[in-house]
Amino acid sequence: MNMQSKWTQIAILVALIVILPVFFPSGYYYRVGALIFVNALSVVGLVILIGFAGQISLGHAGFAGIGAFSCALLPVHFGLHPAIAVLVGALLSALIAGMIGRPILRLQGYYLAVATLGFGVLMSMVLTNERELTGGPDGMRVADLGLREVLRDMGLKLSGGEFWYAMCGLVLVIGVWVALNLYNSPTGRAMRALHGSEVAARTVGIDVASKKLQAFVISAIYASVAGSLLALQNGFITPDVAGFMHSIEMVTMTVLGGVGSILGAILGAAILTLLPQVLTVFAEYEQLVLGAVMILVMIFLPRGLLPSIAAKLRGRGE
């Protein structure tokens, strides 16, 4: 996937978001669409971390948890508006990512994996165990954003599904735009350089540690905002959002679609979000199929779905 065609990619994304509802047989599909956009948002963050900077994280659901529970807790305890809570959550995630990022990102490969995994597990444990604050495994209610009512008063009547479809779609487009800008910026190029070789990047004067940290913090903000949107649109949240399986899901979506490609990552998010919906009839086989898909894609399309398919098409065209 060619990253230079920034506006083409954004145009494709916007066109898809606008046109797809035409084919929706029922309002339920708006909900599924919104869920895909939320997942895609955190996955775009991981593309920056894994695809640009070449660092892995098995604990990013921890940041989604921070974002989600900021939205749930801050309005109740401090009377903040949920929209402000999203920002505070993102700021909190960025701060925490900045603090733990420096020591963690000195680690490499599997050591980095276990350290980030440790962070994620700790986060989900705190959210599960602090029953009095978070409701424990049963979860807690999340206040309404209130924007839909404002729009209705202005004469724009949207169903819950339609509103969140538009809202999450908009945030996703902004997220993609930021990521694409980053890709070609000096910072983005430095990140990609250190992905290629840290030693080589250091020799040409790149501050490797701080670029890694930037990628980590930025991806944490993406995950946090995605967590907040998830909490707000469901009106309810459980600590599962911060769980190990959610982290794995996020990384799988990222790699499935194509780790270096933003549109690919969105495709990965769409497929893995739709899979359980399609398989509800065969609920018993869900894990079996998911596991098989993960293995087969990694073996036969090691670069991910979109880049592998694009390479094949290009090869045939020439």
Add this chain to the structure above:
Amino acid sequence: MDGLMQFIFSGLTVGAVYALVALGFTIIYNASDVVNFSQGEFVMLGGMITVFTFEAGLPLPLAAVVAIAVTAGVGVALNKLAIEPARGAPVVSLIIITIGASILIRGASQLIFDKQLHRFPAFSGDEPLQVLGATILPQSLWVIGGALLVFVALWLFFTKTLTGKAVLATANNRLAAQLVGINTNYVMTLSFALSAAIGALAGVLVTPITLVGYDVGVGLALKGFAAAMLGGMGNPKGALVGGLLLGLCEALTAGFLSSQYKEAVAFVIILAVLFVMPQGLFGRKSTERV
């Protein structure tokens, strides 16, 4: 400090299981540079298959042997079908493949077996023994003894036998090993079989105490992975020490601080160790090749 001995015993028992899982991680990592996240599923398979063959009428020792053999077969299949075709893939892809395998094995066992918790009778009865003012289940001694035995056997295998040295040589440098005539594919197969068998053995030993269900593997894989990293990936001694240390920390935290946060302490310790010693307790320092 009345409970201290008691907590140490339970910590050593759990720690021995973590150590066995960590040893399994170590063997595969050494042979192939892959961290096999489905290691916990081997423990689950060991327990589950023993339960179902035992209930089908096989005597317990035979059921255990069948379980270990079948699980070793699953390990070999995993290598042939999922790991070998992806040779040379980046770390992230390999992590996803083995996690995919773990989800696949879990999904399959849920269909083949069931979603209930199971156990079979302890090997030497359930009468607790009095030791140093605390009680210990005979089965705990089986678990701890089993872990130590496996460790000694592995140590002998790697230092005294030609095959063991071939595995170490492959771990060091695959190409060089091939050049001196080592069949590295055979070494890979052997490592996966061995690692799966050790995992299954852990499952057989611990099921009478902790019970087994189709979903016990994830937690064990995380703990075993953490234990292996704590000791320094690829080092059998590190795996043993890391596993026991992790088990002890958990038990002591549960006993003296908070049972809710016992697992948290394990991960806090791991983070702390990695911050100070990025290669784990016994790991070697490595440098990036340009």
